[in-house]
Amino acid sequence: MTEWSCENPEEHCDLHACQLTASTRHPEIDKMFENPRYACINCGAKVHDAANVCNPKEL
Secondary structure, eight states, X not given: OOTTOOSOGGGHHHHOHHHHTTSOOOHHHHHTTSSOOEEEXXXXXXXXXXXXXXXXXXX
């Protein structure tokens, strides 16, 4: 896997932080950023669940 790959590309457009932060934010999306435990190696987004980023790394 390369540094800029996505571990779960089928969910990339709808559920990953890098795509959601580019869209209009609302409270349900903001919840994924509370109490972050993972960061995306690609874009640096910090989220609670590793499934919400392309290339997670535990904080």
